Amino acid sequence: MSTPAEVTAAxxxxxxxxxxxxxxxxxxxxxxxxxxxxxxxxxPTATEKHFTLQLADGEQLDFTPGQILEVxxxxxxxxxxxLASSPTRKYTFEIVVRSVGRVSTAINKQEVGDSxxxxxxxxxxxxxxxxxxxDVLVVAGGIGLCPTRSLIQYIADRREDFGRFVLFxxxxxxxxxxxxxxxxxxxxxxxxxxxxxxxxASVHWSGHVGNITTLFKTTSLTPETRVIICGPPVMFQFxxxxxxxxxxSRENIYVDLERRMKCGVGKCGHCQINDKYxxxxxxxxxxxxxxxxxxxx
Amino acid sequence: MSAFFLKERDLVAFLNKLAKTTRVVAPVAKxxxxxxxxxxxxxxxxxxxxxxxxxxxxxxxxxxxxIVTFDAxxxxxxxxPVETVLFGVHFYDVKGIDMTDLLFRERNADRDxxxxxxxxxxxxxxxxxxxPRAFWGSIGSSVKPxxxxxxxxxxxxxxVLEIVTDKGTALFAKAxxxxxxxxxxxxxxxxxxxxxxxxxxxxxxxxxxxAAKVRDAFSDEALWDELSNDCFSCGSCNTVCPTCYCFDVxxxxxxxxxxGTRTRYWDAxxxxxxxxxxxxxxxxxxxxxxxxARFRHRFMRKAAYLNDKLGGPACTGCGRCSAACTADIADxxxxxxxxxxxxx
Ligand SMILES: Cc1cc2nc3c(=O)[nH]c(=O)nc-3n(C[C@H](O)[C@H](O)[C@H](O)COP(=O)(O)OP(=O)(O)OC[C@H]3O[C@@H](n4cnc5c(N)ncnc54)[C@H](O)[C@@H]3O)c2cc1C
Ligand code: SF4
Ligand code: SF4
Ligand code: FES
Numbered sequence: 001m002s003t004p005a006e007v008t009a010a011x012x013x014x015x016x017x018x019x020x021x022x023x024x025x026x027x028x029x030x031x032x033x034x035x036x037x038x039x040x041x042x043x044p045t046a047t048e049k050h051f052t053l054q055l056a057d058g059e060q061l062d063f064t065p066g067q068i069l070e071v072x073x074x075x076x077x078x079x080x081x082x083l084a085s086s087p088t089r090k091y092t093f094e095i096v097v098r099s100v101g102r103v104s105t106a107i108n109k110q111e112v113g114d115s116x117x118x119x120x121x122x123x124x125x126x127x128x129x130x131x132x133x134x135d136v137l138v139v140a141g142g143i144g145l146c147p148t149r150s151l152i153q154y155i156a157d158r159r160e161d162f163g164r165f166v167l168f169x170x171x172x173x174x175x176x177x178x179x180x181x182x183x184x185x186x187x188x189x190x191x192x193x194x195x196x197x198x199x200x201a202s203v204h205w206s207g208h209v210g211n212i213t214t215l216f217k218t219t220s221l222t223p224e225t226r227v228i229i230c231g232p233p234v235m236f237q238f239x240x241x242x243x244x245x246x247x248x249s250r251e252n253i254y255v256d257l258e259r260r261m262k263c264g265v266g267k268c269g270h271c272q273i274n275d276k277y278x279x280x281x282x283x284x285x286x287x288x289x290x291x292x293x294x295x296x297x
Numbered sequence: 298m299s300a301f302f303l304k305e306r307d308l309v310a311f312l313n314k315l316a317k318t319t320r321v322v323a324p325v326a327k328x329x330x331x332x333x334x335x336x337x338x339x340x341x342x343x344x345x346x347x348x349x350x351x352x353x354x355x356x357x358x359x360x361x362x363x364i365v366t367f368d369a370x371x372x373x374x375x376x377x378p379v380e381t382v383l384f385g386v387h388f389y390d391v392k393g394i395d396m397t398d399l400l401f402r403e404r405n406a407d408r409d410x411x412x413x414x415x416x417x418x419x420x421x422x423x424x425x426x427x428x429p430r431a432f433w434g435s436i437g438s439s440v441k442p443x444x445x446x447x448x449x450x451x452x453x454x455x456x457v458l459e460i461v462t463d464k465g466t467a468l469f470a471k472a473x474x475x476x477x478x479x480x481x482x483x484x485x486x487x488x489x490x491x492x493x494x495x496x497x498x499x500x501x502x503x504x505x506x507x508a509a510k511v512r513d514a515f516s517d518e519a520l521w522d523e524l525s526n527d528c529f530s531c532g533s534c535n536t537v538c539p540t541c542y543c544f545d546v547x548x549x550x551x552x553x554x555x556x557g558t559r560t561r562y563w564d565a566x567x568x569x570x571x572x573x574x575x576x577x578x579x580x581x582x583x584x585x586x587x588x589x590a591r592f593r594h595r596f597m598r599k600a601a602y603l604n605d606k607l608g609g610p611a612c613t614g615c616g617r618c619s620a621a622c623t624a625d626i627a628d629x630x631x632x633x634x635x636x637x638x639x640x641x
Contacts, residue, residue: 030405030406030409031409032374035372074557075557077559100575117372259572260572260573265404265405266405267405267542267544268544269564275597295585
């Protein structure tokens, strides 16, 4: 007896033989988006909006932390946005969008009850199997906390599957700090060693001040720690220097890269980094993988 | 498969009949140059063309292609293939089509391209006059043209038509041409082989050696600066290329302001904004800010990155980029020769 998966695989194989095509989605356009209803919104900063969404057809979105969506408003266009919630929290998914230009501003004008049009999940997320059982450090700078929040929630929800869990979060100033409720939970949680900092303090700030690398002094890390870095390009080199001095191998460092994107499916060419496509080979790469790519950092 | 022999008037009669029932796209003259265009009759067809301004990829991947339509309630695709005969394609353009077939099919199959590709029957034809900037005789000779359904070669007294696929068989099934003799088939072979030596430009290097050298030249900033010094970043070299397939995507509303379309447009990696991302506060960051980095990217793609997938360079030697470049710096022969001859 064949399992249903084997039957499907055999049918797909037969179809591939006929058409000479070995892909799984050979009869649909890659570009037709699905409707997602806005269930909830929050406005954590002046320019960022946090959306909780649900697919209009009631299906669940099945994804890995680190994957992205193309998110759009019909008539305005679509842009790549990282998934900010964990797939362990089913039924809804979340994104945080910063208004910088035409499409992001159009998205951020939408309200509860309106729809966003999405394609995805797209790309290559974090290798959760490789992180299984390991000590994990997340270094998130600025809006880099949005895609990593998916991974943070995932680890928090399956805490027993991972080793020690350390989280560094840095923002320019206290007004830029995202996810206040999450941070309160992380701060109180025994399973997460949460450290945050701001580059510039304000009068009401009593926490840590200094750039994100100064947090390395507050804790000790073993060379076997798996590290995830997500933030502005300038942050990478400073963080990498710290990781080098801790003896952390480049195979164990994951980076989340940003490039201009149009298609999200490896066709339009905009997101190329040498011969890799950020949209399908990434956006998550190991540092070892991109070290050899001259255009990466 | 089989081969037929046709007199000129057989071909004319066949095309005239075909054009009455089917969309036929073929080379036609336009202001002293040639373009692929839909024909009404055989009289328009110019099989003696040297090269067309734009490659035939535009039949499957038009310069502006609707990919999604929407209205207030719904969103849907625009895949709507039309049975087409693409007639008179030179072998180097067949190679270009074969390459884009693979690139649109791999990983995520692009039905917006493939549907029209599958609805098209391609009749290749021999090169009767050689364009002055062509170098197809000496590039990627290990890459054999494939993807055409029949091949028409001009010989003394008429044409030899070789049928390659079932689609080709179906197209000519009722034409009533007589079988070609083995001498006629041999004459066609000779005519095509002879042409291979007639290009004015040549690139006498093995494809693997080119791929390795071009890749090695990546960090030679001085070389790329020198080669691209006069570049206007206009993107013409990309636009006319049969193997370029990058695109931009833009939305537009209809007059009613509620319905509209999402369209993809040919885009060019040589243009300034191609790799720029928008940052907060109206700033932007460009991952290939200088024209030399963009010029280099084009050559890395053509001669190095895509080689493994395509079995040779993503360049067919058509020479369109050389002819289209106002600064006359886009010519792959010039650039690759400079790299190959540079002391390492
Ligand atoms: C992997 C990835 C994950 C991202 N995650 C988030 C996120 O979680 N939240 C968030 O707010 N932003 C995220 N971004 C950035 C976001 O995609 C850009 O801010 C957005 O594309 C800007 O589009 P716009 O139309 O508003 O700007 P415009 O200036 O009008 O941009 C024009 C077009 O250029 C392209 N483009 C411009 N900037 C970028 C960019 N930074 N990245 C990719 N394409 C760009 C887009 O196609 C855009 O439509 C992410 C980008 C990438 C590549
Ligand atoms: S190489 Fe020539 S055609 Fe290409 S962008 Fe530069 S100036 Fe334009
Ligand atoms: S790079 Fe130039 S010569 Fe080569 S296929 Fe493209 S247009 Fe033709
Ligand atoms: S976004 Fe189009 S190729 Fe990556």
